[in-house]
Amino acid sequence: MTNPADRNTTLAVPHPGPLNPRGITITCAACNAACDWLLIHVHPDLVFVRCRCTHEWLEHDLESADVTEARDDSFEEREWASFEEMYRGLGFDGLLAGTIWH
Template structure:
């Protein structure tokens, strides 16, 4: 059985943190809206090193320079964490692969 502790991970492998966030986001007081479908809530926040990306259920994804790692950390909730073998598997597993485009949850 493989040990998945951080000490045993490849140091050259980027760790990706993906956090579903059902509420609207308004960094600097400006509400984020998906430029593709117009959604205003129900996001997937993706942190890769210091960069934060926002993904909509319609699959539109962009780097949000007004969001920092502290917003991603605040959106996390206690519970089991899942390790995914690929980004595509993660998107499917969390419902951000386009299947639920134009649907709101939470």
């Protein structure tokens, strides 16, 4: 039997607000959005940011602690069969590009 702790784990957390590491607001290079992100923490310590337009990048100014901090009391852990399914389920597959949730 496989120990779940031995699996590669990715944590994806929607983050509706702006991101301001080091005092500079992050914006999407593809569509210029400044909020409404999907933070993706890939073990051991890589953090990617994905925009609703599907542009995704490794963000060197964010750490795993930033992703953990973005989780609130209503955060519900969920397993996905694939990244594509996760993106679709969380609304980051491009269908909602240009939409900002307030």
